[in-house]
Amino acid sequence: MSIVDPTSRAGIAIANSGAAGTTPRRSRAAIWKSALLDRASLIIPCVMLVALLLVYASLRDGVFTLDELNLDTAAAMTLLLAATGQTIVLLRGGIDLSIGGMISLGTVLAATRFGTDPGQAAAWAFGIVAIGGLVGALNGILITVLRLQPFLVTLATWSILSGAAMIILPTDGGALPSGWTMFGVSSWLGLSSSVWLLALLLVFWFWFKRTRLGIAIRATGSNERSAFLSGVSPIGINIATYGLSGIFAALAALYLTTQTGAGSPTIGKDYILPSVAAAVIGGISLFGGRGGLVGTMIGAFILTLIGNLVFVLEVSSYWQPIVSGIILLIAVLASSIAEKSARRSLS
Amino acid sequence: MTELLNATAITKRYGGITALSRADFSARAGEVHALLGENGAGKSTFIQILAGAVRPDGGTVTLAGSPYRPRNPQEAQQSGISPVFQELSLVPDLTVEENIWFRREPLSAIRTVRARAMREATLELFARHKFPPIRPDQELRRLTLAERQVIEIAKALSRDPQVLILDEATSALGPQETEWLLGLAKGLAEAGRLVIYISHRLGEVRQIADRITVFRNGATVAAYDTHAVDDETIITDMLGRRMDRLYPERKSTASQTVALGLRGFGVDHRLADIDLDLREGEVLGIAGMQGHGQRELFQALFGIGGSRGTVEVWGKPKTIRGPRQALTGRDGLALVPEDRRNHGLLLSKSVRENLTLSVIQRFTRFGITDPKRESALVDEMIATLKIKTGTPEQLAGTLSGGNQQKVIFGKMLLTEARILLLYDPTRGIDVGTKGEIFQLMRDLAAKGYAILFYSSDLAELVHVADRVAVLRNGRLAAILEGEDNSERQILRAALIETRAA
């Protein structure tokens, strides 16, 4: 006794040889439009950066020179490094507020422990990076084991790290060996050390995103449950993600000291939200799974350029946060509109 | 054929609930073995044990003669058992091939993924099992639900498993993909593998299963060869009682009054020129291949996504731009959505809160809620629909699929809307509850409700709907009724160019 009419298979046979069963076709224009909207999250920040550069160039000569590139990259590098770690965390679908504390702690440790002996300085530099990684790993462990939201856990560890920084060096100060700060202004083949660092970062990213870990981080941010069902270790992925963020925060701290030559227990605070903003402007989705470092870099440059513009326009520097906030909103709104249109034209 | 998988006296308890109570299961290599049972009978738990996600409290499992005790899903996979669950393990932002080879991507010397090797492996897999055409470089979020289910199957097959477990794998598939999957299962069996097939669709089971095991209340109540048993016996064994019929008696209850009239209704390029009349007292079925406009039709009628054309509700034109404009009491439309867990229910809230979610104003005065009136509404609906829940405060997420669906029905019935849009309401629901829902639909129709009903199961449409409107490529291909309302005719209309309805 069968419920299905076996002769219905004839219909299926016809279908298998034909085109039926696929979704309706779209026009070429629609395909182009959707391809464009797809990449909107990267196109929008590019357009913004170009626009800003043009405005900047109209107010100042010599904007599109090597010198300017060197200077701007050096100015943006600390934020860039911090934002790299934040990008990895955002791709995982989390957020890391503790980088504020780590950056402060990093500068403070460098300023008080480097001394004058290059060997000691090098050892401590590695040590700071190691601390960043360990603290990050701890963040990851706490998030997994305590089943708390990353926002809350990293809020707490931010407080703890800031406190530690304040105990070690209560006020801005300390000193760094001249060789170290020289690195901050050195150059090779006409490009400043920061530009070379930028290149290194890009190489790292193009490698990392093709590793299993890179793919796993993006996957876990995209759909955590699916990722865990597929064998991703919940605690492993969090340790890796937040550990990397901690490492980059430590690197940001180290770079910052090459520029400032001093330590500060409160400086890190100024990098937390801008690191998120740079990523978001660059197209990273706060939900996880979408976006890349190139976008974040563009976002970091946009934020830095706004600071330059405010300076050149000789208006109160207080205009910088206003413009940054507006740019952030525009970027997000544009992205959101693009995504809605893209979704609508999806079959 | 040698015995491949043997489970004896498997027991599993969750707190006070016994999910499995000394269940037995024995299957051979080279066969398709169906596992049947109502929801709550223990099938899912048993499968999770085989898949290594859960450990049994008692009993033994042997695989090819040796004890089988995986400590986690990865060990189970390595032993050659690949499950395909209803809940997909796919990641929307990765591509199709990235999903298939996730965590097992071929690596280069510097630990990056070898894209070309991955592509070749994907294409080879697709060719070997004659997969429906899907591009490997597409982002998964682009695929329809059916296509995603197909990729989930690809993911399991990519491990070349000894045992493939398909848990309700066809519930998300259209007729074409279903046929492909059934062929695939038979092919695997012929190649000497074991396919364990869980489904509520007896038709499919008959088509491919060699043997059947039936679970009820956590224990094995029967095991037989498919050709040696009839559907009556199977259903009786599943339910523990005779069920008169799966499909209710169908009496014509349609009046001449048009409840919902569509003229030139369309949704961008996916749906066009729909002229349709849904009458009072009628159950109108919607059929068609996956992705041919059904979902757009239902969602647009409920106000989700834009639409063009005219809509008349009970004779009066109505613009519906959102669910709030659809749910306007007696003259409104109510939708029971496809995705009950993500669109229909607040899983972490109580049955009561879910039931009354759409009608808070019914027990609110001056903005203040009245718990007593709310309880009255809740108790009444639980009783009417026979929703199995300990108390109304029980969390909706803990109910079985069938009862969850009943809660969503109750929620919509409380809105008093007399036009119901039911999108695949019996997907993944056990036979017993399915029958109750079909009966409910006919009872409501008899009371004057107008029901628009989509199902991916053609048999349901044929037996429950008065008429069936078939969509093809976003347009109305045919409206079938009476003798023309048959699975064969529906398929013809859905697939081939025919004369207009």
Place this chain on the structure above:
Amino acid sequence: MNIRRHRAILLAYLGMIVLLLLTSVVAPGFLSATHLRSTVVLAAFIGIVALGQTFVIIGGGIDLSVPWVLNSAAVLMTLLANSQDAPLLWIVPVLLAAGALVGMVNGFGVAIFGVPPIIMTLAVNVILQGGILVYTGGAPTSTAPQAIQFLAVGRIGGFPVVLILWIALAAIATFLLSKTAFGRHLYAVGTSATVAEFSGVPALRTTVLAYTLSGFTAALAGMLLTGYTAQAYLGMGDPYLFTSIAAVAIGGASILGGSGHYIGTIAGALVLTILTGLLPALNLSSGALLIVYGAVILVTVSLASEALSGLSAFLPRFGRSRGPSA
């Protein structure tokens, strides 16, 4: 009304009592009537800011703009009033409305344009900050009028006015959350905005209302706080971001939304205040204070959530049994 739902809130109050007991051991002078009174008054400020934050968080969002809504209201009030009492009659309502308006903008951005709450409120915060700094040129402002100072530190019949205000607001908040349709809608939207939409819940209106309320309470807190410190200063709102969110979290609300209650937030505000009051007595440096603060947040929020069951993550077996499902 089952125990599980209220477990988090009960734990918060338990924690508060434990803290009080600890205090009595470590610093006996703390439990005097005067000190308790000032503690509660200080907690009131956090509690008022956290009132709006509670609504926003329950609704599934977060409000990072409270620091500068607070600060803007404070600065604008002192500048406009110029230490006079009379102008307050129009200044206070106008500024409260302005705060509500900023909240509404936040709400629209989140609900209509789909901007993630973190970004929307962050941008608004930063824009307000820049705006006030440009307006004042970074200079400190004049003193607060006497009337406001009375509101902040004065007493009626022995009860601090601020406390009376807090209790009134708490009653309203509790009522809104527990007994109104708005409250039900808010919990639904916070649990799943999609399901709420599919169910005909006025998600837009609910979200906008929650943020509007948050802007209102931040502005109110800003003006009251100015009365307390007798002067508005730049940066006075910054500590209230951390503390408002922490108070809500300690009070048992899920930061993702859909659960929690203002009653819990009250306990959270009290816990935070007792802690900040206690620690200086232990002669800790500001650095050590920060460390303890962070540790306390971790401990209290872990207890409020289902924390330790996460230890199963260390086991090789995947996940925890959820029980038989559909």
